[in-house]
Each structure stands twice: as C-alpha cells, then as structure tokens.
Amino acid sequence: MIEFHLDERSGVSPYQQLVRQVRQALRLGLLREGDRLPTVKEVVARLAINPNTVLKAYRELEHEGLVAARPGVGTFVTTTLADASLAAHGPLRQELRRWLAKARRAGLDDESIEALFMTTFRNAAQEDIA
Amino acid sequence: MSAVLRAEGLGRRYGKRWALSDCTLDIPAGHIVGLVGPNGAGKTTLLKLAAGQLTPTTGGITVLGGSPGAGPGQLAKVGFVAQDTPTYAGLSIAEHLKLGARLNPGWDDALARERIERLGLDPARKAGKLSGGQRAQLALTLGLAKRPELLLLDEPVAALDPLARREFLQSLMEAAVDQRLSVVLSSHLVSDVERTCDYLIVLVDSRVQVAGEVEELLAAHHRLTGPRRDPARLPADQHVVSASHTDRQSTFLVRTDAPIHDPAWTVSQVSLEDLILAYLHKSAATRRRPALEVQR
Incomplete structure (x- = not known):
C-alpha cells in the first residue's frame, strides 16, 4: 500500500x-x-x-x-504504467550515476547539478513542444 | 444545498464596542471552515453566537436551519469546544464521560471510550494531570461523542506544541470523515488552515473581509506584477486587495472572475497564505492609512 x-x-x-x-x-x-x-x-x-x-x-x-x-x-x-519502461530504468539509472560522478569530478555541488539538470530538462521539453 | 450556518446583518455589541458587525454568511454543509483573524477580531463572538451562548444585538443567525440555543434538540446538533479546551481539573476522564452521557441525549459512549483507549489515556486519570495535548483530545472526545452535525472549535490548537497540534488535527479530520461532520474552527495559524480547511472566512475588526470556498477563492485571486501603475487605472472588475509599488514597478493582488488579458502584467497564482495575509494587511492599512501613504 x-x-x-x-x-x-x-x-x-x-x-x-x-x-x-x-x-x-x-x-x-x-x-x-x-x-x-x-x-x-x-x-x-x-x-x-x-x-x-x-x-x-x-x-x-x-x-x-x-x-x-x-x-x-x-x-x-486499474492499470500498470510501469511494465514497458521499467526494464529500461536500470541501465538509465546506471548511466545517470556515471554522469553524476563526472559532474562531481568537474567540481559541481548538489545545487549546481540540480540546476543544470532542471534547465536542460526544461529546455529539452520546450524544444519537444516547439 | 442546505446551509450549516446562515447569518444576515448579524452584529453583537458589548457596551459601546461592536465585537461583530454586519456579518452576512451562507456556509453550505460538509465543509471544514477556517475562521481566521487577529485576536479580538470577533472570531469567538461569532462562534458563541452560533453555539447559542450569546444572542445577537442586530440581524439574525440560523444554524442547521434552527435558531442557536433554541432548545435541547438544537443544542444536541451543535458541539462547541471553547477556547483553551476547558475540562474540569478535579474530575477524572471517566467522570467527564459520565457527565457527558448525563448531559447529552445522543451521547455515544462506545465512541468516547474507544477514542480514550486509542489515545492511550487512563480513564482514572484526573484532567488536571493531563498534558495540554491530552486535555485538548479529551475536550474533542466530549465534543464528538455527543454526535453533533456541526462542531465549532475556538482556537483548539493555539496552545499546543507542534506534535500535539498535528495529532489533534489528525483526530479531527478522521472524525469529520467518520461522522460526516461539518466543522468551523477558528485559528490564527495559517498553515493549519491551509492544510485542513476547504472554506475560509477572514474576520478583521469585527467585519468579514472575505468568505468562500478555498478553491474558488484561489481561482479568483491573482498577483499582477508590471510597470508602475495607479490602481485607479485597473479595470473596474478587478478589485484590488493589496498594492505595493517601487519607483518603477507595481504589484497588485486582485480579485476578479474575469480572465486577465493585459500583456503588461505578469500574472501569478497566490497561495492561501498570501491571500489571507493580503486581507489582514488591507484592513490594517485602512486603519493606519496616513502612515502607510508616507511610506508608500
């Protein structure tokens, strides 16, 4: 539950x-x-x-x-949303972990990482709409 | 839709001072109503009028279709938990329940006992030995066990620590679902009201500033930010609740049911807290207008 x-x-x-x-x-x-x-x-x-x-x-x-x-x-x-995409989660998570490690090595702190992710995410989402 | 509380031009005077004036309300059943305002605004007076503990000086009030305090039938339908959740310090919890059973025809003894047990309270314990939170829970139990249709609570959590406050509100919300209660609770804690209430009344200086369903109020209020502008030049259907200006910029909180098309404005949503504070501030500003005009 x-x-x-x-x-x-x-x-x-x-x-x-x-x-x-x-x-x-x-x-x-x-x-x-x-x-x-x-x-x-x-x-x-x-x-x-x-x-x-x-x-x-x-x-x-x-x-x-x-x-x-x-x-x-x-x-x-009444439905399951996860089935098709859930299998992809593992590899994607691993890639994201590697990316996070890279960002840290480049000297980014938590806040900078979050800001970078969110702006990129939003820009990409907007481009998709446009 | 049946109204739990309907007031028309309701007023109450103590000597020369009006504690409540020209109060007109129509609250539908099934809501948890937050009554918000500073101390001395008239919240307690309104609740006591609804409970039948005070009589109006002007106007009229009906509660659940009847006149408050009209007789045993009416009294049984309305529960009232007064400020500071009063209990008898010298009586035990069990004695409080016995008293409740004797005074209330519709008393639900099983419900009262089950609640006390769930709270982990010893029925033999004297009310004077309980913590503030436990005493509040006892007062709530007494209010709920009379099985009212409407429960009025006057600042029930004001004196409680955050944990006891949360536990009290959890109990109250659970009971509201279980017993299909309508609730009117006064509070000056905006965050509690935001969480628990779906109907809002803001009372300042003995007058109702705004009242309505929270969702509708939030949809009708907007924050406008843009180049400096005189409020008199806003469209007539936009009622300015609050305004502030810098030398270049104006920020307004307006109430309107019409969409806002003026491209000069950046329009943003307001939170319930912003909305309440704007109305509290608005009436403070009318009282102290000269000082505020100088400050701008």
Whole structure:
C-alpha cells in the first residue's frame, strides 16, 4: 500500500501532490493493477488534511483511468504504467550515476547539478513542444 | 444545498464596542471552515453566537436551519469546544464521560471510550494531570461523542506544541470523515488552515473581509506584477486587495472572475497564505492609512 506525504513548501497544491505520488508509484512499479489505495479516512488520519482534498485527488486519478472506486470496498488501481519502461530504468539509472560522478569530478555541488539538470530538462521539453 | 450556518446583518455589541458587525454568511454543509483573524477580531463572538451562548444585538443567525440555543434538540446538533479546551481539573476522564452521557441525549459512549483507549489515556486519570495535548483530545472526545452535525472549535490548537497540534488535527479530520461532520474552527495559524480547511472566512475588526470556498477563492485571486501603475487605472472588475509599488514597478493582488488579458502584467497564482495575509494587511492599512501613504 502506498503511503502519502505532503511537502508544504513545494508550491504544489496538496491534491496535486497526492495525484503525482500515485502516478509516480505506478511508474516505478510500486503500485500495480489491483492494489488498493488508502481510504480517505486513512489518508486524512495520517496527514491531517481536508477530506475533500483526497476525494478530489482520487476523482482526478479515476478520470485519468488509473484507478476505479468500488463503493463500500475502496479505490483500486486499474492499470500498470510501469511494465514497458521499467526494464529500461536500470541501465538509465546506471548511466545517470556515471554522469553524476563526472559532474562531481568537474567540481559541481548538489545545487549546481540540480540546476543544470532542471534547465536542460526544461529546455529539452520546450524544444519537444516547439 | 442546505446551509450549516446562515447569518444576515448579524452584529453583537458589548457596551459601546461592536465585537461583530454586519456579518452576512451562507456556509453550505460538509465543509471544514477556517475562521481566521487577529485576536479580538470577533472570531469567538461569532462562534458563541452560533453555539447559542450569546444572542445577537442586530440581524439574525440560523444554524442547521434552527435558531442557536433554541432548545435541547438544537443544542444536541451543535458541539462547541471553547477556547483553551476547558475540562474540569478535579474530575477524572471517566467522570467527564459520565457527565457527558448525563448531559447529552445522543451521547455515544462506545465512541468516547474507544477514542480514550486509542489515545492511550487512563480513564482514572484526573484532567488536571493531563498534558495540554491530552486535555485538548479529551475536550474533542466530549465534543464528538455527543454526535453533533456541526462542531465549532475556538482556537483548539493555539496552545499546543507542534506534535500535539498535528495529532489533534489528525483526530479531527478522521472524525469529520467518520461522522460526516461539518466543522468551523477558528485559528490564527495559517498553515493549519491551509492544510485542513476547504472554506475560509477572514474576520478583521469585527467585519468579514472575505468568505468562500478555498478553491474558488484561489481561482479568483491573482498577483499582477508590471510597470508602475495607479490602481485607479485597473479595470473596474478587478478589485484590488493589496498594492505595493517601487519607483518603477507595481504589484497588485486582485480579485476578479474575469480572465486577465493585459500583456503588461505578469500574472501569478497566490497561495492561501498570501491571500489571507493580503486581507489582514488591507484592513490594517485602512486603519493606519496616513502612515502607510508616507511610506508608500
């Protein structure tokens, strides 16, 4: 079962954070078809957040076709996002590790690495759109 | 949609001072409402009027369709946890529950006992020997076990340390799901309100500054940044909540339901905290206008 957490300083709304965490867990294979998401009561009892925030996140996930609510039983994952791409994770991670080591040898600190990655990532994403 | 709380021109005066004036609200059921404002703004007065512990000087208020404090039926529907979560220091937890059972016709004894057990509290313990967090949990238990439809809480977590505060809010949110409660809680801790509330009321100087569903409020407020401009030259449908200027730049927080097309502005979203602070600041500015104009 997935356990949600909340970053108050991220600038991302709480409901969006919940949606992203489910999507990410699906991509990483931590959640698979048939898994049950925590109930609204379980989530609010853990995070002390508004119940409607959880309901909204679950509705959005349902709308995206990732989960389905079975009344009186719970909300279940209906798809697996990871299968095709998960196999590629290992080699990609290894390459990224090598790249990180290179960046450190070149004298970049954590913040510079993150900044370099994010700007490159965004530029590439924008070029894809254009 | 049924309203949990409806007020029309509601006011309450103590001697010459108005603690609450011209308050008009229409809060639908099923929300967790955050009542925010500085000390002395009228939050406690509004909650006591809703609980039937005070009577209005002007206007009217209905709670769950009835007049607050109208009789045992009405009192049973509304729970009230007063400021500093009062308990009887000399009575044990078990005695508090016994008292609750005797005073409340709809008392849910199983729920009360189960909550006390889950909190790991010894029923024989005197309330005076409990920590602040435990006392708050006891007061919450008493409020929940009467099985109200609406629970009013006056600054329930103000005196608690961060851990006890989080635990209290966890319990409250869980109960809101379990018992399908509507909740109105006053707080001056914006981060708690941001987390737990989906309806907001900002009260300053005895007046409601803004009230509405959090999501709608966030969608209707924008921060505009751009070349310096006189607020009077903004479109009529953009209500300026706050404005600040440097010699070249202006920053406005505006409320509008229409899209903003003016290319001169960089438009950004505001957080709930920014929104609340803008309204608090706005009313502070009207009080001290001369001083602020000099500062600009």
